[in-house]
Amino acid sequence: MFVQQDNKITVYGLWHQGIVAAACLANKGYKVVGCDIDHKIVDHININKLQVEEPGLSELIKKNLKKGNLKFSKDLSKEAIDSDYIFISYDTPVSDQDEVSLDIIFDTINVIKNNIKKDTIIIVTSQLPAGTTYIIQKIIDNQNIVYIPENLQLGNAIYRFENPPLPVIGAEKDYAFQKVNNLLKPFAKSWERTNIITAEMLKHALNTFLSMSIVLANEIGDLCEAIGADGRDVGKFLKLENRIGRNALTRPGLAFAGGTLARDVVALLKIANKNFVKTKFIKSIWDSNNDRKSYLNNRVLKLLGNIKNKKALILGLTYKVDTNTLRRSASIELIKNLSDKGVEIYAYDPALTDEQILSLPEIINFDKEIHKISEKTDIIIIMTPWPVFKNIDFSEIKKQIIFDTPSMFDKSKFQNLDFDYYTIGTNFKSEN
The missing domain is CATH 3.40.50.720 (NAD(P)-binding Rossmann-like Domain)
Known part of the structure; x- marks a missing residue:
């Protein structure tokens, strides 16, 4: 099964995650349209004013606009009509309590749902509470939906999209998995497969694991400060142990912030509360990080x-x-x-x-x-x-x-x- 480069890809959500995806996909020769329910974002992009600066992104957008591989539109409903692939790639906003808001996701789905073809592949990459993709699937009445736990980073997003460190696709249907696997082969030759809710849970687990690492390093650092040890050296030399690894987050620092990690810790705590599961350790990560903020x-x-x-x-x-x-x-x-x-x-x-x-x-x-x-x-x-x-x-x-x-x-x-x-x-x- 081969993906034709003239297949139309529409990416919804252009704050950071989506605009990076649109530019990188277009740069591989695909025909890509970027849309956002916030029309001001589209207006800004059309005058080369991005919501978030990302090294190389502005140049990548200009290059593919000139080639004709990329364009931007405010007409969300119209662009869905003839789309072969639809990405739902909004950066979901979080409250001051790190609780995610899904309004922009469902507002967009409700605008485009009646114009999506039955064979269109829906690729959800937004950071969502586990179980949300199934809700989207019911609303649009389309079985060809997958979830990919995106793993971009501000400042290094283009490289990580083009070289995904976590190439996993959550898909229920063989057809949907094969189509997405082929679409994304220019970025990773081999994609692992699981089901949708497991892929969503993987994203929660990844960010909670990183959160745990930060909290542990910070508490070790506090102990080092108390007794006169050097927490920086402790963190540096821990990476020599191959069970930990050179990319581990071991250096003492500040509380994790930004919402990206915190929203997944909160999501797991909500899942635990809803399902009457005791998660004392995950709760301790949350509590320790809150204490760290001062x-x-x-x-x-x-x-x-x-x-x-x-x-x-x-x-x-x-x-x-x-x-x-x-x-x-x-x-x-x-x-x-x-x-x-x-x-x-x-x-x-x-x-x-x-x-x-x-x-x-x-x-x-x-x-x-x-x-x-x-x-x-x-x-x-x-x-x-x-x-x-x-x-x-x-x-x-x-x-x-x-x-x-x-x-x-x-x-x-x-x-x-x-x-x-x-x-x-x-x-x-x-x-x-």
Whole structure:
């Protein structure tokens, strides 16, 4: 069974996951239409204004628009009529309590359901509570539906779409599995198969496992701080053990945020509650991470001591490197907390737009001239580990406290400099 490249693929949802999928599929020669129930998103894309910056994505979109492989449309219903494949790829929003909202999913399904052909393949990749794909299947009355547990990452999404680390398709029907398997062979030669609800559960399990790793590393880091051990070295050397592995999340750090991991922990807790299953361990992951959210603010205040007339320089404001999103950014929360206590805030991030900077009134001075603005500050807090920060010549920086939350630098860098250098997972200064 071979997929014709002139088969039409329509991708619904263009915030991040969907726009990456649309661009990558088009780049393989498929004819792709991108749609979103929020027409403003389509308008922005048509003027090359993406909702979230992603390295290489803008160029990939331009390339395939020019080739004629990619276009964008506001007419959700019309585009469904002759689609051979439909992707439901919305980034499902989460509340402040990390509970997922499915409104955009079902609003879109209700708009397009009457125009979907019986042989159209529906591919759901949105992050949904287990069991949701079966509900979608009933609404559209189409048996050719599959679920794929997407595993993209902000800042590295194109590579991970083109080289899927978790090539699994949840499908009930052989026909649907074979069609999707062939469609996605340009990205992974071999796709594993399971049923739909197991694939949904796999996504929950993956993110909860990652959440567990972060929580464990953070608690080990707290113990290291208490007794004078180096949590960074503990995390680094754990990766030498092949049962753990070099990509494991073992370095002490901040609470997981952003909603991506948390929504799956919440989803499992809801499933447990609904089915009267005891999940004390999963609940402990949630509780420990919530406790961790106060760590950063408390540690900074402890390092500053008397905060009267104190000034802080925050380096890196985005949620993570290689993106410009500020959603659930620990830096923004820290800035607001310190500002509320009277600390003057100076900051820099290489990815922020003028509009984003203006939306942060707590910042007294935003300037890429780090050497210049650090003359006024008492502490430099490195948050997002942008590579440009590696170029800072600390020998030209006014002597002050350095709090390197992502452990960008080796402590030896500061051994001959008169800085009080701290990281997470240690409770000692650099040895001068």
